[in-house]
Amino acid sequence: MLETFHNSKPLTLGVELELQLVNTHNFDLAPYAEDMLQLVQREALPGSVVPEMTSSMIEVATGVCTDAQDALTQLATIRDALVRAADKLNITVVGGGTHPFQMWHQQRIYDKPRFRELTALYGYLTKQFTIFGQHVHIGCPDADAALLMLHRLSRYIPHCIALSASSPYVQGQDTAFDSARLNSVFAFPLSGRAPFVLTWDDFEAYFNKMTATGVVKGMKDFYWDIRPKPEFGTVEIRVFDTPLTVERAAALAGFVQGLGAWFLDTQPFMPQEDDYLVYTFNRFQACRFGLEAMYVDPQTSEHMPLREHLLATLRTIAPYMVRAQAEAFHEQLRQSANAGQNDARWLRETQAECALLSEVVRRAAGRFRRPVGG
Template sequence: MPAAGPGEPPALEPFRASAPLTLGVELELQLVNTHDYDLAPYAQEMLRLVEAESPGLPGSVVPEMTSSMIEISTGVCTSAAQARDELEAIRDALLSAADRLNIAVVGGGTHPFQQWHERRIYDKPRFRELSALYGYLSKQFTVFGQHVHLGCPDPDAALLMLHRMSRYIPHCIALSASSPYVQGQDTQFDSARLNSVSAFPMSGRAPFVLRWDDFERFFQKTTRTGVVRSMKDFYWDIRPKPEYGTIEIRVFDTPLTIDRAAALAGFVQCLAAWFLDASPFMPAEDDYMVYTYNRFQACRFGLEAAYVDPASGAHRPLREHLLETLRSLKPYAQSLGAAYGVQMLAEDVEHGTNDARWLRERQQRERLLAEVVRQAAMKLRGHR
């Protein structure tokens, strides 16, 4: 991106075209000690060991806001199966390094009992700037999400895909929800993580524009105020990423397993294929009249949420709408090699099961959140 001149707002990067339906997956993971399973500030040591002992990994391993977090990313993938293989390779390298350090790696959207004030901001210029700007919110942002990038051939196609995908944000939330516990308490939310994201001023939804020229004008107006300097400053549920040629869906909690992470990426890819092939609807600004309500319902109740159809205004159980959607996606799942993951999600929806329910069931049985975290660490390893 060219540097802005004195007093000029920064320019929006050109949208770099990418192949339609390609995927990239990012997972934010927890580092915990193996003595009481609280978060452990070992990101720097993990990065050093992974770099030294596992050269040639696909994708990347990078630090996140606080030093008990680590983010892994795939490269550009053509299928959910490829994404799963890459995530598994990186996960295995992380586990090898964690074993050396006598710590564990865990999925989930929140750590069930960590205390935010004990966290350390990772020593990186951007994280220091964010900490100075947002104060205690930066440490409270020790939450863990999965982001899925979806390739788009041009910027107008990206905006159309973004607004089509927005109707299915509640579905994504309910399928991935894995953050019922915060600060040792059951929040009664399936996804409490998104409440932390909502505290940031640039969170929520993208503006309803369908042409990139209009989006560029919006960006210029926003940056002129000095409130944002780049697309990174928008914490929207879905945002365009022009430097990658993608849209980025950001509402997923980090799942407890790599299989589920890959299945969720496959779900996004199949939705996009359905939109491109069948054009089941055109997005409209009125879709967003019920957006916040549907989003809240999915965060609070997960698969038991109510869903308001944006087109008709009809109220339906989200599970019912999800199952109907998954049936529509079956042929696309077959052709894209995502059938295993989509079927797994469908079976979970049938049974009302997600990771939030798994965590609650373990806590009901164990009565000890540290033991729940230990079992979640084993689950990420692939132990049944």
């Protein structure tokens, strides 16, 4: 049965980050999740630190945040605790959507009932799910408003992908994608887009049909790009690669909040089923080319550089980000878009400079642990 949608304060935020645990010998993934969890559970943290699918990864989450600066403060506190724990274990923590050279068959499934169940169902795909994403939750005042928010946000999924892309390398190879991580997500049968319904009654009818088939048991079984989270009263965007810094993670959350504030203030457009005619094309373009992608406006069918549409969007939501005291985050994203610079580009430039992917991971680890403003 579908949970009741628990209304939440509009535009509040929650941020989740899936993070890499790597050794300090050759900077490959290291199965230290259990040890990390034992150490950090002794600290009073604003959110949570929990295991993920394989034992070389962990997930951290903030509590409810009022704005992007609040998210950064919480993420930085959790990050500092992780760094201290990692130092005790002689490992390090890294951002990024994929580890550049890990081999999926070497990974161990974390011993948790749900992960064992998923392994029995999906086989090798669960080990290939050693990928790392950022999820952003945005609070919605009621269930119907959440569905309207979800479908409005769908037009900006390519922007989210391009800004966060940080997974150009897989198993030692440059994939030519800025976000190769999402290719692994798309392998799951219940990935992709949510059904186009705009009332919670219609969504519940869809959910009941799906559960009646026996294909799904709950909302966790949907790996959609955006999905409602009724227990939190939020909409959850799931397409972001984990950034290399917590500052970038907070900026991306600020971008989502700015979009949401614009939607609630002006009701700029009404979503329609035809928006999804170009959805898969736009999403592929952003994964493949990042900020150099082509974007098809679903409203006008106009083709334009994604960067151009992103910069126009940032101008539109600038007053809302300023109102949320997120000017610095807005400027960070504007400069990135203007320069075509995302974390995937940084990783490639670093690899071109130092040649060794292990050195790329070492430098990425240094970026992640750098103090805010440092």
